[in-house]
Amino acid sequence: MSLLDEQSLSGELAQTPGWERQGDAIVKVVRLADFAEAMAFVNRVAELAEAADHHPDITIRWNTVTLTLSTHSAGGLTGKDFDLARRINAL
Numbered sequence: 001m002s003l004l005d006e007q008s009l010s011g012e013l014a015q016t017p018g019w020e021r022q023g024d025a026i027v028k029v030v031r032l033a034d035f036a037e038a039m040a041f042v043n044r045v046a047e048l049a050e051a052a053d054h055h056p057d058i059t060i061r062w063n064t065v066t067l068t069l070s071t072h073s074a075g076g077l078t079g080k081d082f083d084l085a086r087r088i089n090a091l
């Protein structure tokens with residue numbers, strides 16, 4: 001999977017609402033009702049990540065989940081990140 005150039009990144013971001021670029025990654029912050037809902041959401045993300053064999057960095061602070069996606073093996077953003085981001089958006 002090859003790194004996306006700046007023009008492709010802009011196009012992908014425009015099709016991936018709720019995610020913002022942070023350097024070599026894209027980030028989404030999701031607020032749930034409470035910690036239990038945050039954990040349930042993270043577990044659904046985990047299922048998608050396992051199915052895709054592509055895994056976000058995840059932090060959980062009570063009801064707030066921060067997902068960070070980057071393709072570590074490529075050293076930056078690839079189509080895999082945006083594919084998974086859009087699957088997460090569809091949850």
Ligand SMILES: C[C@H](O)[C@H](O)[C@H]1CNC2=NC(N)=NC(=O)C2=N1
Pocket residue numbers: 053054055056069070071072073074
């Ligand atoms: C062996 C396995 O396919 C790799 O380690 C995968 C797993 N999940 C991954 N997730 C992410 N975000 N980047 C990777 O490069 C990556 N590599």
